[in-house]
Amino acid sequence: MLELTILGFLAEQPLHGYELKERIRALSGHVRPVSDGALYPAITRLLKAGKLAEHTEPGASAAPRRTLSLTEAGRADLLERLRHPKEADVTDGQRFFTVLAFLSLLPDPADQAAVLRRRKEFLDTPASFFYREGSPVRAEEMADPFRQGMLRVARATGAEERRWLDETLATLAG
Structure with missing residues (x-):
């Protein structure tokens, strides 16, 4: 997910590491904060794979800044990740939000719709957080008010x- 997020933000515009980290934090930081120990190794992997380019710019009042941009190989990788997200990227709500944040970068509405149909198929599969004798438990059947709350909020969402x-x-279908 981190690599997808890096590629997605750099598809929008070149950024230096701190700006990139701030955008990632704003997108998902309250749920899954990104540390320097995760971000910079991911950037290094993408640079080594030829998916990012970097150049140095003078800093405003400090040391020179390393600015990152997306290469054509990086753009191709990003589009492939968006066209064919992993199963967990469709079934996990927060990961799916990351896919949604960049789905508009796919130029073909049919590709966008295919991803949304996968999410809808997942949501239409009956599921519950809690089971009794192999069957899902409905919110109305829960005596525990907190578990009932979990189920009601999940159902409404x-x-x-x-x-x-x-x-x-419907909009994408024209």
Whole structure:
């Protein structure tokens, strides 16, 4: 996910490391903060793979800044990751939000729709956080008010997401 996020933000514009880290933090930091120990090795891997380029710019009042930009190989990798996200990138809500943040970079609405249909198929599969005798437990059946709250919030969120998916898929279909 971190590499997808790096590629996505650099597809929008070249950035130096601190700016990139701030954008990643704003996108998902409250849920999954990114550390320098994760970010800079990921940048190094992408540089070595030829997916990023870097050049040095003078700093405003400090040392020179390393500015990163996306290469054609990086753009191709980004588009491939968006066209064919991993299963976990579709089924995990926060990871799916990261895919959504950059899905508009795919130029073909049919490719965008294919990703959204995968998410909708996942959401339409019956599931629950809790099971009794192999069957999902509904919110109304929960005596524990906190578990009941989890189920009610998940149901409401899922219903709204399905509505949005249906609307967006209709729009993409033209």
